[in-house]
Amino acid sequence: MTSIYLLLAAILFTIGLVGFLLRRNALVVFMCVELMLNAANLVFVAFSTHYGILTGQMAAFFVMVVAAAEVVIGLSIIVMIYRTRRSTSVDNLTVLKG
């Protein structure tokens, strides 16, 4: 059973990663990051059930809390960027270069 969950998690993570690398829309990129986080969560929970130890579930909660905080800040940043630049394409946001 556990291997199925792990497979699912791997598929979700890959989708997230590919989306993160290929998509230009900041909102979609953001969603892909969330997807990867949840793939990781799924792994935590799967192993937690497999070994019967609750530590993994605790870790999953931590990740969720961090993700929630991240969404709050990340979304507001994206909204601000959209307001000032009328675009949410990450390829246009290259001001912070060396």
Place this chain on the structure above:
Amino acid sequence: MLETLTPTIASGLFDYAWLLIAIPALMAALLLIIGRATNRFGHWLATCAPIASFVLALILFVDLLGADPSARAVELTVYTWASAGAWQIDVGLLIDPLSILFVLLITGVGAIIHIYSLGYMATDPNRRRFFAYLNLFIAAMLILVLADSYVVLFIGWEGVGLASYLLISFWQSRPSAAAAGKKAFLYNRVGDLGLLMAIFTLLAFFGSTKFAVVEPLAGELSPAWATFLGFMLLLAACGKSAQVPLQGWLLDAMEGPTPVSALIHAATMVTAGVYLVVRSGAFFEQSTAASLAVAIVGTVTLLVGAWIGCAQDDIKKVLAGSTMSQIGYMMLAAGIGPIGWAFAIFHLLTHGFFKANMFLGAGSVMHAMSDDTDMRHFGALRRAMPITFVTFGIGYLAIIGFPFLSGFYSKDHIIEAAFESNTALGVLALIGAGVTAFYMTRLIIMTFFGSKRWAKGVHPHEAPVAMWIPLVVLALGSLIGGVALNGWIGGWLSGVGADSPGHASWLPQFNWLTWVTLLVVALGVLLGWWLYVKRPVSAKTPVPLPIGTAIGRQLTGDAVVSTVVSRPGLALGRGVALLDQRVIDPLTDAIGHVSTALGSGLRRLENGNVRTYGVTMAIGVVLMGLALILVWLV
């Protein structure tokens, strides 16, 4: 001879001996710190300071005079300066027959010079600063002579160096004055090195530098170390007293205001070297080589100084050469040994009077001649300024050793003592006396006699009251100083009463040497008269210079110093600068260039494109994962 007395602890009036130093020092601080608010009356306050010190010194002197000869040294520990391990360095004062004479000379002649300066500097915009520095000079010199240890002496020694620097370059907007001050300071530093080495030697051997502690132990030094100590002290004395080979600064020091020249040459500064040698007599007694070196340096300097005196046309520089020469006599006496020490101090005191007298007289002449110092532009001034002429004339007779004037007694003693110790030194000292007579005659004839060679628009006039009263007082000192001190000073300094070696009466003992000396002096005067009265003096310096004059101008040693020290020093500096520019700079620059290149290469990675960062991160994670798996497999 000078005997080291065991000092008694101060009591009564001697508890207040620190006031001698504190009064002028505080006054200097007051004038410098309060500043412009004291512009109007500061010079009066400053003039009162040395007078107050002089009165106090006089009281202490009378007190010592009444004391038993063996109880004439009093020490006063003011406070403990530093204490480290076995070393304890106290700031203390020693009032003994030697130091009280110096204090009287410094404050007495110093006070007279202050009064003179009231007239001389009356219109100078920086008068307050000038008087503050004068007081600082007096205070530093008093610390120097009143110190009870070499360390405290060194404070005064450096203070004198500082004050002389400030005063020589007093007219600091003149580049030549600024340079002269710097030059004096640098020459003095060389001497300071000698004194420092001597202090370190004493600390290393005895753990103390107190005169009363180290002098009785002088015999315990090994001959080699005693010689080393003697030479280091001699180096120090050479720097401060402008003895060969460190004489170069003295002539340039004439850039300072004339009262400063008088102060440096008569009461403070150059006398410090003689004081140091006499005070350290116990160590020179341990080393024949060092004593002989002192005598030789003195003899060489007295001849070199006299030659310089003959070669200059600048009235102040002639007097400066003559100071070198007279200090040379003192060093010669100090080098002869215990018998000469009292003579050195005797000559120092009489010289203090007649040299201050002549310097202030020269200042008065300059005042009358619109600050011209070239004697070729003087002439026939005796009618225009009779008081200056008469007082200067007395100083002149005193310095050439005219019978019964002060220089006659003191110089005669030195020549006699030199003959007793070494015929060669004696003959050279005798020649020096003749040359002295010659150049002083030349000076007085070119200035006060002959035809008027005045520049246009110059109307000589007698100096104001504040300036001629000091001249009269000093002239009186030059007149009677020898008679008054002759029968007394040897006994006073030896601490044993009147049965000292030498001359217990005010009447000089006319022996064959006295007559020979007088004959040589008369020859010098005649030569001067013949060369400068018989033949008219030109208002212009002859071109080319006569060979003797040309050599005399070189004897300040400037050319030698610049060849031996300045030029190699400059070359070394240029070499180091070149090394810095050609080797060190490129090396450090290379480090900078490499990191700049690295940085601009790495900069390309930071292109601001979020997705590039993402790819980099993903590849990194994959690589790390692979590495972990690899480690796990192995």
